[in-house]
Structures are given as C-alpha cells and as structure tokens.
Amino acid sequence: MKSDPTTPRAWANTLVRMWGPRFPVDVQQIALEYSKRFEDPVRKIAEAPVPNFEGALAPLSKRGGWAILYNPNIRSAGRINYTLGHEWGHYLCHRHQAPAGFECGESDVLGGSRQQEREADLFASYLLMPLDDFRAQVGGQRMSLDLLKHCADRYDVSLTASALKWIESTPLCAAVVVATNGFVLWCRRSAAATRARIFFPSGMELPDGALAAARSSLVSQDDKDLPPGVWWSRPTREVVIFADHYEMTISLLMFEDLGVLPDGWENEDAEDVFDRFTR
Ligand SMILES: [Zn+2]
Numbered sequence: 001m002k003s004d005p006t007t008p009r010a011w012a013n014t015l016v017r018m019w020g021p022r023f024p025v026d027v028q029q030i031a032l033e034y035s036k037r038f039e040d041p042v043r044k045i046a047e048a049p050v051p052n053f054e055g056a057l058a059p060l061s062k063r064g065g066w067a068i069l070y071n072p073n074i075r076s077a078g079r080i081n082y083t084l085g086h087e088w089g090h091y092l093c094h095r096h097q098a099p100a101g102f103e104c105g106e107s108d109v110l111g112g113s114r115q116q117e118r119e120a121d122l123f124a125s126y127l128l129m130p131l132d133d134f135r136a137q138v139g140g141q142r143m144s145l146d147l148l149k150h151c152a153d154r155y156d157v158s159l160t161a162s163a164l165k166w167i168e169s170t171p172l173c174a175a176v177v178v179a180t181n182g183f184v185l186w187c188r189r190s191a192a193a194t195r196a197r198i199f200f201p202s203g204m205e206l207p208d209g210a211l212a213a214a215r216s217s218l219v220s221q222d223d224k225d226l227p228p229g230v231w232w233s234r235p236t237r238e239v240v241i242f243a244d245h246y247e248m249t250i251s252l253l254m255f256e257d258l259g260v261l262p263d264g265w266e267n268e269d270a271e272d273v274f275d276r277f278t279r
Helices: 008-019 027-037 077-097 115-128 131-138 145-155 159-169 191-195 211-217 270-278
Strands: 042-047 055-059 066-070 102-104 174-180 183-189 223-226 236-242 248-254
Touching: 008 027, 008 077, 008 115, 027 042, 027 077, 027 115, 042 077, 055 077, 066 077, 077 102, 077 115, 077 145, 077 159, 102 115, 115 159, 131 145, 131 159, 145 159, 145 236, 159 174, 159 183, 159 236, 159 248, 174 191, 183 191, 211 223, 211 236, 211 248
Parallel strands: 042 066
Antiparallel strands: 055 066, 055 102, 174 183, 174 248, 223 236, 236 248
16 A cells, blocks of 8 residues: 555645544554454453563464554553553554564553664654644643643543653743652753753662652642752743652643743644654
C-alpha cells in the first residue's frame, strides 16, 4: 500500500482524521478495525498480567497476525489507553523490522530513549492528544494540576503523558523533570527551554527547596513560586505531581520571565523537535 504513511506522526494524523474529533480516542476499536486492511491484522487485545511489563506486541504463530497485550495491574487507567496506543504504534511502524514483536516496560512506554520506543511514544501522543485539540484545551491558560487533570480525563491518558504533551506543544520556557527517591531520572524540555540551555541531568539530586523534594513532609501544596537558585538561576514556578507509586515525582518547571518562542516556531518538523528534547 504505497500510500500508507511512513512516519509515526503521519500515521497518527491519518487515523485522527478518520476517527474525527471524539475524545477519548478508542485505541482498541481503531486497532482491531483498521488493521483488517493488512494481511497480518491485530486479531486480539488482551490482558497479560506479567510483572515488569506494561504492554507488548506479540506475533500469533498459529493464526498469523498479532496480539496487543497489556498489563491489567497498571494502576492508572489512563496509562492502559496510552500503552495500547504505544503498542499499536509499534504495529504500524515497526512490525516488519521486528518479527518477534515488542515487550515494553514502563520506562519504554513513557520517556523511553531507544529510537523505536520514542517513535511508538510519539505516535501514541499524537493519536490520543491531537495537537490542535490539545492547544485548544490549554491555550493561553496558566498551567496547573487542575488543567493537567482536565487533559488527562479528556484524553484518557496519565498526568505524565499530558504533561509531556504540554512540554512538546508550549512556546513557553518550561521543563518536565521526573524523579524517584529524590534523584532525577530524566527531563524533557520545551523548545524554548532547550534554546535557553536549561537542563537537569539524570542522577541530579532534587534541589533543597524544590516542591518535589518536600514529599516527606506531606505537603499538600502542588504549585509554588520559587526564587532564583532553587532549580535554576531564574525565578521558577513548580507544579508537582506526586505519583502514587515508586516514590516518583513529576515536576513541571516554568521559567516565566524567560523568552516565549515566536508564532510559527512549531512549523519545524515535529520529529526533529522531539529528537532534540531527548538528547
Ligand atoms: Zn515499546
């Protein structure tokens, strides 16, 4: 089928156009229906309660075709939908390169560093949270935990997934920092923050005074203005998500006195931008 899309984002946009502006996007229905046009369709989507395993794309040896599997023990419902989107992305983009399929852990599904994992992640993000609709939800509003929750509910994704979508789409200078047990696991920056060379390396200890570092004192606050010198040499607003497991924190950092990108910055090829975020 020579007219099939060739990139994760183009695949997602094609399916979004067919599905229409209805949210949340039903990945199960799309995967089962749309893949019928291929000779090796997705024949089933099923639970597979395997430890340390979030989702998988598995070849069906007897019948041919594929199964998408997901771990039903994933605690946040929104993460199941995102995981299904990720595996459906592997199917569309990678199955011919990987006849044995994929098994994806939590770190692959969100924030993964390998090329194919990043591509599946990008696909899931654009399928479940089309950019135009996402911008219509958040455009011009002050980012807050309530706004993130609104997005997570609308798209049936996790707060982390909606935070990463925001970072990717905002012209503001901002970063998402994911930490566990007080140390940075990884960070993702907006295009403006990348230009400003703001960066929080993996392994960095959460700074004293950071909202995310205050977990042990049972803070109820989830939004705070911090002075220069806590996170960066500029005033910083931090919105924090205290995840309910793994001692994980997700900080949205906003450097509101720094530059906003001009209109049109996003017309750069999105996958190049995505690439730069992860380097
Ligand atoms: Zn994967």
